[in-house]
Amino acid sequence: MGGRGASLTWLVVLAAVLLGVLALYFSWNNGTAQARVTGDFLILAAALTAGISCSRAARRGENAQAWSLLSVAAFTWAAGQGIWTFFGLTNNNQYPFPSIADALFLAYSVPAAAALFSFKRPDRTTKVGWFRAALDASVIAGSVLAISWYTALGPALSSDGDFLTVLVSAAYPVVDVVMTSLVLVLAMRRQPGERLPWLCFGSGLLALTITDSTYIRLTFDGVTGVTGSPLALGWIGAFLLIALAPMVPYAQKPQPERKAFALALELLPYAPILVALVVVAGPHVQELGTFLLVVARTTVVLILIRQVLIVVQNITLTTGLEQEVAARTADLEGLGAIVNSSTDAIMSTTSEGIITSWNPGAERQYGYPAAEAIGRDIRILLPQGGSDGTEETLQRLRESLDAMNFETEHVRKDGTVIPVSVTVSPIQKDGNLRGIAVIARDITLPRAAENELKAARTAALEASRLKSEFLATMSHEIRTPMNGVVGLTALLLDTPLDETQKQYAEGVKGAGEALLALINDILDFSKLEAGKVELDLRPFDPRLLVEEVAGLLAEPAQAKRLELIAYCEPDLPSRLVGDSGRIRQILLNLASNAVKFTAAGEVAIRIKTETRDATPESTAMVCFEVRDTGIGIEPTQHARLFESFSQADASTTRRYGGTGLGLAICNRLTAAMTGEIGMRSVPGEGSTFWFRIPLPVAPPSTDPLPTADFLTGMRALVVDDNATNRLVLESQLRSWRLKPDAVPDARTALARTREAAQRGEPYDLAVLDLCMPGTNGLELARAIKADPVLASIELIMLTSTMQVKGSEILDAGVREWLMKPVRSSEFYNRLIRLMSTSARRPPAERLTAMTNAALRERAASGSSNRGLARGRLLVVEDNEVNQLVARSTVAKLGFAVDVVADGAEAVASVGKMQYDAVLMDCHMPVMDGFEATGIIRRREDGNKRLPIIAMTAGALDGDRERCLAAGMDDYLAKPVDPAELEAVLARWVPDQATRFLPGQPLAVTGGQPSTTSGHPRQVLDGNRLAILRDLGPADGMGLLPAAAEAFRKDVLERIASLHQAVNDDDGPALARTAHALRGAAANIGATTAAALCGEIEALGSTGEPGGALQLLSRLEAELADVNIELLQVLDGAP
Structure with missing residues (x-):
């Protein structure tokens, strides 16, 4: 369309230029013989062009008859012009009038008029519209006739010529009047998209009639040779416009009629009247007086203004109404199309239930044609003998006027009963029920699908039950012998075995544990699939959790010489609430996979919080990450990695083993805890698996923890070739308020320590990695201790190999060493022990476990028969x-x-x-x-x-x-x-204050612990002692020696203070001292002593310190036993 429009524009421009050139030519050569010949041939060519253009338009199909008639009219006129040209050439440019050419000039109007009526007429034209069109045509024709009579027709009829001359002279104005009226009236009623083509050929016909009328007028005036004058441009332009009309495209989408155009159409009939008035009355104006002339002109202007205002008002009103009617009609047509194309049965009824409309969907659904259904009661659709709720439905609609939905059964014409879903909506008028709209959908297929789904669900539940029973049975049958295999093998490994026997026993134990892990995976997956996993939400320490996972993987990581790093970010809350067992299961699965698929490099386990400044009772988003430098995973495998029985590469199952259930279980467990799991991986570089879980923050533990404020501000140097290890160790030391620096090798470490010493800011502590390229940790330790300036630096060695003897590490000047992966708590306890016993600190602040020989002898002599039986x-x-x-x-x-x-x-x-x-x-x-x-x-x-x-x-x-x-x-x-x-x-089975020989009945005395001969009571809480051992280094004793020594030193001062408070009758002092000693006793596990302190504290708080003297004596005796028990524990006494 764009190319055609551009070509048409060029044609119009070219025609305009041509007409301009011809206008100049005829003006300069007006009336000459050459101009006449040129004008004749150009007019002939223009007429032929118009005929050819119209005939081509006829072949395109649209309005073919109209364009064919127009081509006939153009060729008829061209034939007359051909004869006219012949006369001019043969008679020395003299043209007879009338002649056969004039007959053809007039004859063209017959097919032209027929063509005007043959064009497609506008739709929806009413009778009033046709009458108005005829009235407009009469007004225009009368006005044009008046103008023609005054200019051409009157003179023609009153001339002295013969009858034929007068008849032909009169025929031209009559034809002009008819053609002008038809063009104006019919053009006014065209659709907006058709007006441009009509404007072209209508203007051409008007130009042709006006030129012909002018030609007749000039002929009566005795002017000849008009084809050689500028008048020739009228004929040429007329036929060029007619030729252009078929080339103008119709609008693809009819445009809405503009108000200005509508106004012009309404006022168009008045234009010829005005022109006629001016033409006819103009010559007689001078005959009127000035006053009458002014009044007449003013009256005419006022009449015209009034008529224009009336027309404007009518158009404004009718245009809005027409647009609204068109919009409503379009809406109704669209709604009708929706209703007729719907597969649902849509019908309407009166308020009494008589069917008033019935769409094709209803015909197909019920089998009743519309003609048969309309007018009948809607009850024809209800089953025989069924409950008829029609009256109830109608009554509810009248009362509530609300739509209703329900399912029921309807009957087809052939008697078939079908289930349907029905929507009933009221049709209201003035708040009253005027009718009912009903939509009914056949739900036979959905109902059948629903029944099938229920049956499938029942079958699935039964299959799930049978599977659960099978798993329970198989679990019992497999676990019973597995209990013997794993348990007896573990006991066997505790007996003296030679190397071969030990290797075989470990193999049996490993195979049994692998089989057990497989059973657990299958059971876990079965529970997750059935949605039967219940979470055990309890407070837990995330740092302890990550250290436990790292401890479980330490041995396989060391066997592959991998760097295993496990740490928590400092801002991670110390206690969280969640299912620590399930979280450990996920983290252990991901971390064990990382160790399994990593041949060299490192595996890092990290826990961090994505919720800053999380407080107790709030919820923190906690992210667990496992990063490795293993084989990586191809991007195409990422999507199915967390699917059941799936691994990234099937070959890995053969190489590394595994069921492919691990990650699927992790995925479902994470979802059960409302978290998400994902991964990032680059093949050949490694992978990072992560899962995020929202966990409530628990209040801090109330258990007394060892403090080490003296560490604050100490300067520490971390020496490790692994960047991740350096980052972790720096973070840990900084969280304990030390000032750490980190370097990657021994050479840099020596330079840094010497520079610090020269500045007067020596390092207090150095944390050394044993296995480093170049100079290893032992060599670096010897170099530091050999330098007098650096020898006072305390050293901790971190090692991932068991091939170095402890004596070698001690000889190098290292007092503490730890196996990787380093547990944060163990590292902290070793750090306290190392720095609290450092020669750099004053003796008064040391917490070294100093033994009192005299007390040790007393304890040894009095404890030969003491035992620690548990029950x-x-x-x-x-x-x-x-x-x-x-x-x-x-x-x-x-x-x-x-x-x-x-x-x-x-x-x-x-x-x-x-x-x-x-x-x-x-x-x-x-x-x-x-x-x-x-x-x-x-x-x-x-x-x-x-x-x-x-x-x-x-x-x-x-x-x-x-x-x-x-x-x-x-x-x-x-x-x-x-x-x-x-x-x-x-x-x-908690440790009790009193314990008796097995099998004897329990004797209870009044509130004071008693003992039975042969089985003395237990003084210290074994669980608390175990906690103190676990807090220390992995040497079996931990912080217990330092805590025991600190407690023994504190007791003497506290007992003296208690006696002083009793003597002074100072209740508050007694309560404060007893409270402090109570906490210390509980911390060491002396539960009975702590209870006695609590009683003394209560007496002090109530203002009765005098009654505490007897309790104080019992407390001193109890503390003596506690002291002896501590020495026995420290000595390893049974």
């Missing part, structure tokens, strides 16, 4: 191998143990002996564990509850609930992990 347990187990494992494991934990084979024997044993706890198998012959537990609980009848701990090979969530529901207190899955067993026993 007696009853193991109920029918499998002989499992009996052996249980007996040995429990005995190894320090408990006396009895073993019975079934529930009946367990009931009998509990009735005869007193036990601290029962380990109960669930599935046994004669009487199972559930029944036995029920009998034991009924016999207790409100007495002290005996802890019963389930030991079962079942591993599904339902097994745990069943055990707890039966009255058991806790649950262990086989094979039983000794660490888990010890943790459970610690919960249910």
